[in-house]
Amino acid sequence: MSSILSVQGSPRGERSHSRRLQEAFLKAWQGRDAGRQVLRREVGRVAVPAVSEGWIAAAFHPEPDARSEVMKADLALSDVLVDELFAADRLVISAPMYNFGVPSGVKAWVDQIVRIGRTFDFDPARQDNPYTPLLQGRKALVITTRGDRGYGPGGANAHLNHADAYLRTVLGFIGIHDVTVVAVENDEFGGESFEQSYQRAERALADLAETF
Numbered sequence: 001m002s003s004i005l006s007v008q009g010s011p012r013g014e015r016s017h018s019r020r021l022q023e024a025f026l027k028a029w030q031g032r033d034a035g036r037q038v039l040r041r042e043v044g045r046v047a048v049p050a051v052s053e054g055w056i057a058a059a060f061h062p063e064p065d066a067r068s069e070v071m072k073a074d075l076a077l078s079d080v081l082v083d084e085l086f087a088a089d090r091l092v093i094s095a096p097m098y099n100f101g102v103p104s105g106v107k108a109w110v111d112q113i114v115r116i117g118r119t120f121d122f123d124p125a126r127q128d129n130p131y132t133p134l135l136q137g138r139k140a141l142v143i144t145t146r147g148d149r150g151y152g153p154g155g156a157n158a159h160l161n162h163a164d165a166y167l168r169t170v171l172g173f174i175g176i177h178d179v180t181v182v183a184v185e186n187d188e189f190g191g192e193s194f195e196q197s198y199q200r201a202e203r204a205l206a207d208l209a210e211t212f
């Protein structure tokens, strides 16, 4: 049965455009089959801890089975977040652009789920290609909103868009290569330019809910 892990990245609640679009998408997608599951993981309004020295020592321990209880505790949340990724066959992330990248909660979540031995493997003997992604057969949808404009492919600000590139890179690194981005622009300008962009995204997401 299909299932989505939904990651909400905006610190804003009801005023968040990306969150509102994500909820509409999830509702439409779930409405197509009563058995479809959605698991939500809030990272915008609930702090996800940054990785610590203890976390790093535990994650990169040469013998994972020999981790101490303290080390296991350091990785406990990361284990839960990774399990959530594996439990779903689809991923939907909503993330506003913040300072040309993603909000810190989304970055913290990424740091928790990109885990050696869990979502990727590293074999230094394979000099040409030491990394093996461990997630397979999944696809992702990124719903993003931006204050300015022109960040899409070919746009005047495309070279400043580190958010989409970053998410595509980290998701690809763990094995999720099928990534669709739906964006709203012009939030800071408001008015018709924003409305048109928002409605285009609504239509794109309504179509995607049929096929995702």
Ligand SMILES: Cc1cc2nc3c(=O)[nH]c(=O)nc-3n(C[C@H](O)[C@H](O)[C@H](O)COP(=O)(O)O)c2cc1C
Binding pocket: 010, 011, 012, 015, 016, 017, 018, 019, 095, 096, 097, 098, 099, 100, 101, 145, 146, 147, 148, 149, 187, 188
């Ligand atoms: C801290 C902060 C940084 C932002 N940085 C950018 C930026 O680099 N580029 C941009 O176009 N908009 C930027 N914005 C505007 C947001 O991306 C925009 O308002 C977005 O629609 C907010 O998403 P939300 O409605 O889901 O919360 C920023 C907003 C905030 C609060």
